[in-house]
Amino acid sequence: MDLGTRKILDRSFTAVGVTSILLMAMALLVVIVPIFSNGIGAIFFKGTIEHRKLQYNEFRKGNPDVLQQQITETDSYRNNAFSIVEAFEAEMEGMEPGEKKKEYASQYTSVRKILAHLLGPLPGDMEPILLRYQYGATRWEKAEEALHELMFVTKWDYSDPTKMATQYFVPRADEFAGTALADLFPYMENNLEKMLLPEQTFYWGFITERSLDAHIFGGIWAEIQGTFFLAVGAMLFAFPLGVIAAIYFTEYAKDNFFTSILRSANSTLAGVPSIVFGLFGLAFFINTMKVSESKSVLAGSLTLAIMILPTIIRAAEEAILAVPKTYKEASLGLGSTKWRTIVTVILPAALPGIITGGIISLGRAAGETAPIIFTAAVSVGATIGLADVFNSPTPALSWNIYNLASEHEAANEIRHVQYGMVLALISIVLLLNLSAILLRARISQKLKG
Amino acid sequence: MQMTAEEREVNKVAAKSGANREIFLPPERERVKDGGKPHVSAKNFSIFYGNFEAVKKVNADILSKYVTAIIGPSGCGKSTFLRAINRMNDLIPSCYTTGTLMFDGEDVYGRYTDEVQLRKKIGMVFQKPNPFPKSIFDNIAYGPRLHGVKDKKMLEEVVEKSLRKAALWDEVKDRLDRNALGLSGGQQQRLCVARTLAVEPEILLLDEPTSALDPKATAKIEDLIEELRGSYTILIVTHNMQQASRVSDYTMFYYEGDLVEYAPTKQLFTNPRDQVTEDYITGRFS
Numbered sequence: 056m057d058l059g060t061r062k063i064l065d066r067s068f069t070a071v072g073v074t075s076i077l078l079m080a081m082a083l084l085v086v087i088v089p090i091f092s093n094g095i096g097a098i099f100f101k102g103t104i105e106h107r108k109l110q111y112n113e114f115r116k117g118n119p120d121v122l123q124q125q126i127t128e129t130d131s132y133r134n135n136a137f138s139i140v141e142a143f144e145a146e147m148e149g150m151e152p153g154e155k156k157k158e159y160a161s162q163y164t165s166v167r168k169i170l171a172h173l174l175g176p177l178p179g180d181m182e183p184i185l186l187r188y189q190y191g192a193t194r195w196e197k198a199e200e201a202l203h204e205l206m207f208v209t210k211w212d213y214s215d216p217t218k219m220a221t222q223y224f225v226p227r228a229d230e231f232a233g234t235a236l237a238d239l240f241p242y243m244e245n246n247l248e249k250m251l252l253p254e255q256t257f258y259w260g261f262i263t264e265r266s267l268d269a270h271i272f273g274g275i276w277a278e279i280q281g282t283f284f285l286a287v288g289a290m291l292f293a294f295p296l297g298v299i300a301a302i303y304f305t306e307y308a309k310d311n312f313f314t315s316i317l318r319s320a321n322s323t324l325a326g327v328p329s330i331v332f333g334l335f336g337l338a339f340f341i342n343t344m345k346v347s348e349s350k351s352v353l354a355g356s357l358t359l360a361i362m363i364l365p366t367i368i369r370a371a372e373e374a375i376l377a378v379p380k381t382y383k384e385a386s387l388g389l390g391s392t393k394w395r396t397i398v399t400v401i402l403p404a405a406l407p408g409i410i411t412g413g414i415i416s417l418g419r420a421a422g423e424t425a426p427i428i429f430t431a432a433v434s435v436g437a438t439i440g441l442a443d444v445f446n447s448p449t450p451a452l453s454w455n456i457y458n459l460a461s462e463h464e465a466a467n468e469i470r471h472v473q474y475g476m477v478l479a480l481i482s483i484v485l486l487l488n489l490s491a492i493l494l495r496a497r498i499s500q501k502l503k504g
Numbered sequence: 505m506q507m508t509a510e511e512r513e514v515n516k517v518a519a520k521s522g523a524n525r526e527i528f529l530p531p532e533r534e535r536v537k538d539g540g541k542p543h544v545s546a547k548n549f550s551i552f553y554g555n556f557e558a559v560k561k562v563n564a565d566i567l568s569k570y571v572t573a574i575i576g577p578s579g580c581g582k583s584t585f586l587r588a589i590n591r592m593n594d595l596i597p598s599c600y601t602t603g604t605l606m607f608d609g610e611d612v613y614g615r616y617t618d619e620v621q622l623r624k625k626i627g628m629v630f631q632k633p634n635p636f637p638k639s640i641f642d643n644i645a646y647g648p649r650l651h652g653v654k655d656k657k658m659l660e661e662v663v664e665k666s667l668r669k670a671a672l673w674d675e676v677k678d679r680l681d682r683n684a685l686g687l688s689g690g691q692q693q694r695l696c697v698a699r700t701l702a703v704e705p706e707i708l709l710l711d712e713p714t715s716a717l718d719p720k721a722t723a724k725i726e727d728l729i730e731e732l733r734g735s736y737t738i739l740i741v742t743h744n745m746q747q748a749s750r751v752s753d754y755t756m757f758y759y760e761g762d763l764v765e766y767a768p769t770k771q772l773f774t775n776p777r778d779q780v781t782e783d784y785i786t787g788r789f790s
């Protein structure tokens with residue numbers, strides 16, 4: 056091949072390589088950017104007075120004097136709205152029974168509902184049991200959505216059967232034209248900010264607080280802690296076991312049938328889908344071994360441990376095999392025993408690789424959903440203590456992301472929590488991987504001198 | 505060749521301890537005190553890799569406190585023989601031996617021989633310098649610590665003594681806590697010698713210790729061997745015939761697994777008995 060052709064080939068390969076890397080980077084951005092921008096909204100958002108009330112009542116956070124002053128301030132605006140509502144109720148009282156009144160009544164029910172959604176229980180409402188009805192809109196963007204719903208009735212246009220129905224909005228004020236309630240709509244539109252006093256909020260508690268009323272309010276500490284317990288628990292079992300197995304494979308196992316069976320079993324295990332591990336965990340650890348009565352952190356950790364074991368063994372094996380043979384010869388030549396050589400020379404030299412494998416497995420254990428569905432995870436649960444790990448299940452990020460997005464009764468209302476959890480999980484895994492890289496670099500540096 | 509009175513005396517001692525060939529001492533000026541006893545003796549000693557006989561029925565005594573060189577073309581079994589002495593070949597699963605190899609009156613491949621204890625008495629330096637990725641101090645102290653020395657002061661003494669013996673002390677005394685991999689190749693090799701000496705072995709096995717070094721570092725290692733001669737039995741594999749003639753008292757020539765000739769170095773290089781030896785040392789093949 057002549058020089059010209061070779062250069063052209065080199066260049067075109069470079070171009071293809073760079074393009075594919077750029078494409079991957081873009082794909083990654085497309086995923087990461089919305090996760091980040093939505094997820095960060097769980098911590099940074101415009102919080103209303105309702106958020107601050109909730110924070111004070113449930114967690115005793117915030118300044119009560121300032122809060123009281125703001126409540127007084129907002130109440131004065133809210134009371135005007137409530138007076139309009141009262142006036143309209145009185146007006147309805149005096150109406151002739153009939154179609155018109157029924158129509159008003161049903162529309163008015165919606166209005167009351169939305170108002171309660173915005174401002175919390177209205178005068179005359181029953182004391183709500185669920186926390187989610189005890190407070191109005193805690194987030195300003197949710198309040199704005201509710202306001203829009205208050206201002207307009209959503210209708211669907213089915214007139215053209217060849218097309219999908221189209222949405223259109225009718226001002227609610229028109230429906231109540233001529234009644235006392237007509238005043239409510241412009242009043243709410245103009246004064247909502249004064250009734251809710253939105254402030255830029257930095258809600259650190261999203262990470263450190265427990266969830267309230269099934270994640271409608273509060274934070275995700277229980278999930279973070281559960282993830283932590285499960286992943287660390289899995290590591291406690293899998294890491295020592297994996298390293299010992301790797302030492303056995305590399306230093307002690309003879310090349311025979313038994314060893315080759317063990318090796319291929321290990322490789323096969325690495326390729327088994329994680330849901331299979333989940334079912335295995337349920338069948339083996341809970342039903343057969345009875346490590347706990349039902350789901351528990353212990354059972355989940357053991358299941359995750361089995362799942363990550365092959366990876367740890369593989370990484371440790373590779374790291375040990377990469378240690379120059381000359382170290383071993385030098386040590387044995389000085390009269391060291393095999394075991395001592397392994398402990399004082401081979402393992403320290405293999406440590407960067409072993410640790411990298413370990414931390415990457417830790418990240419995987421933290422992120423996997425399927426193995427813990429049947430063995431450890433509950434969708435909504437209390438924060439557990441360290442002593443409970445033997446018999447309590449726990450919420451965990453991976454499983455709750457799925458659960459909140461697909462099975463939660465108000466999944467649409469709490470998108471910010473779902474994204475916040477995703478962001479938390481990604482951050483944890485990234486942090487773990489980053490620390491693996493740093494640790495590895497530090498140890499290799501030390502070994503190189 | 506005529507035996508001197510002293511050589512006859514040495515041979516009497518040697519015969520008692522199982523020597524199987526006559527021992528000729530090197531010329532007068534190179535004599536060492538209390539040397540010349542068979543330290544390692546091979547009898548019909550063969551080494552196999554599977555079915556392949558890499559070293560064939562060797563009969564030889566290696567004499568204490570002298571320097572013996574092993575020369576021969578690449579692949580003739582020099583390393584294999586050397587590594588058999590401290591049972592380094594145990595690491596190769598297919599490798600086994602027949603015949604006997606005695607070290608210090610002990611059967612190296614005896615059923616009850618503890619190879620770990622044996623290796624403490626046999627120091628080995630390899631072709632490529634192989635310091636541990638630890639500090640200079642920890643490298644030297646590795647052996648003594650292994651054998652139970654814990655006292656900091658004693659360790660410091662051993663480290664200094666060994667480094668001085670290996671002629672490295674002056675170069676590294678201010679940076680004992682630095683990683684040994686930061687040293688130059690020649691320094692690393694002398695560190696490996698020092699690390700070996702720290703265990704106070706009786707015999708040093710050097711497998712082409714200078715083949716990875718530049719001429720200056722090579723000269724230092726050769727000087728070092730000269731220094732150590734008379735205190736340790738030294739067995740050095742080299743592919744460099746000048747080196748063999750410079751540093752050794754005796755030379756073994758191996759060819760295709762056979763120990764073709766074994767004689768005082770001067771004699772082997774000036775007046776070889778075997779035609780193959782002559783061809784080799786005159787450079788007719790290599």
Ligand SMILES: Nc1ncnc2c1ncn2[C@@H]1O[C@H](COP(=O)(O)OP(=O)(O)O)[C@@H](O)[C@H]1O
Binds near residue numbers: 553558578582
């Ligand atoms: N681990 C091994 N397995 C099989 N054969 C080997 C092994 N090591 C060396 N040999 C063979 O044994 C012979 C002698 O090797 P070696 O002692 O290393 O030679 P030298 O050191 O003289 O160059 C060579 O033919 C080599 O191919």
Ligand SMILES: [Mg+2]
Binds near residue numbers: 582583584
């Ligand atoms: Mg060799």
